[in-house]
Amino acid sequence: MTNQLIAYHDDPSVKDAIMAQLAEHRKADEIVQGQYWENGKGCAVGCTIHGDNHMEYERRFGIPVMLARLEDRIFEGLPNDKAQKWPERFMGAIKPGADLSLVGWKFQWWLLTDPKVNPGIQHPLVAEAVKLCADALYPLTKGKPVDVEAAESAKSAARSAAESAARSAWSARSAAESAAWSAAESAAESAAESAARSAARSAWSAAYVRMSDKLVRLLRAA
Structure with missing residues (x-):
C-alpha cells in the first residue's frame, strides 16, 4: 500500500x-x-x-x-x-x-456496538440507526471499502433518529421544567440535581476509563 x-x-x-x-x-x-x-x-x-x-x-x-x-x-x-x-x-x-x-475503525465500531460503554445505543429512538451505522462501518475494520449504498442508508437513518431524539429531548426538557416549577421543596430539588450531576460525572469518567482500556488493547494487538 x-x-x-x-x-x-x-x-x-x-x-x-x-x-x-x-x-x-x-x-x-x-x-x-x-x-x-x-x-x-x-x-x-x-x-x-x-x-x-x-x-x-x-x-x-x-x-x-x-x-x-x-x-x-x-x-x-x-x-x-x-x-x-x-x-x-x-x-x-x-x-x-x-x-x-485498522485500529481507529475497530475502536469506532466497538463504540457503536458495546452497550457497556455506550448504553445509549440501545434506546428505541436510535437503536436501528446505530446498528445500520455500525454495519456500514464494519468493512473498514477489515481493511475493505465501505458499501456506499449501505452508508447512505445509515446516514439517512441517523439523521432521522437524531431529529426524533431532539424532539423527544425537547419534550422531556419542557416536562422537567414544568415539574421543577411546581415543586414545593427547592432545597430537595437542589440536592437531587447535585446528586444527579455527581452520578453523571462518575458514569462519564467510568466510560472514558473503559474506552482507554479498549484502545490500549487494540493498539497492543495491532
Whole structure:
C-alpha cells in the first residue's frame, strides 16, 4: 500500500525517545487537561509534540491522525490520576513496525456496538440507526471499502433518529421544567440535581476509563 504508515517508522529508538520525554513531563507535573501546549505544560498531545497539530503524529511517529485525536479526546475525559498516565500508556502500547491503520475503525465500531460503554445505543429512538451505522462501518475494520449504498442508508437513518431524539429531548426538557416549577421543596430539588450531576460525572469518567482500556488493547494487538 502506498504511503502506508508504520508505527515509530519501525525504529525502537523513536519510541524510546518519546517515552522518556513523556515520563519527564509526568514527573514534573506538566501533563494537564484543558490546554495543548502553553508555558511548558500541556495535554497528552501537547506533551507529545509540544504543539497542537495532530498530523504531526503521522510524520514523527507513523501513527494515524485518527488515533492522535482519539488519544486527545480520551485524555480529556479521564479522571486526573489516570489522565496523568495516559500519554505513556497510549504510546507505550504501540509496537515499532506495527500497522495501525485498522485500529481507529475497530475502536469506532466497538463504540457503536458495546452497550457497556455506550448504553445509549440501545434506546428505541436510535437503536436501528446505530446498528445500520455500525454495519456500514464494519468493512473498514477489515481493511475493505465501505458499501456506499449501505452508508447512505445509515446516514439517512441517523439523521432521522437524531431529529426524533431532539424532539423527544425537547419534550422531556419542557416536562422537567414544568415539574421543577411546581415543586414545593427547592432545597430537595437542589440536592437531587447535585446528586444527579455527581452520578453523571462518575458514569462519564467510568466510560472514558473503559474506552482507554479498549484502545490500549487494540493498539497492543495491532
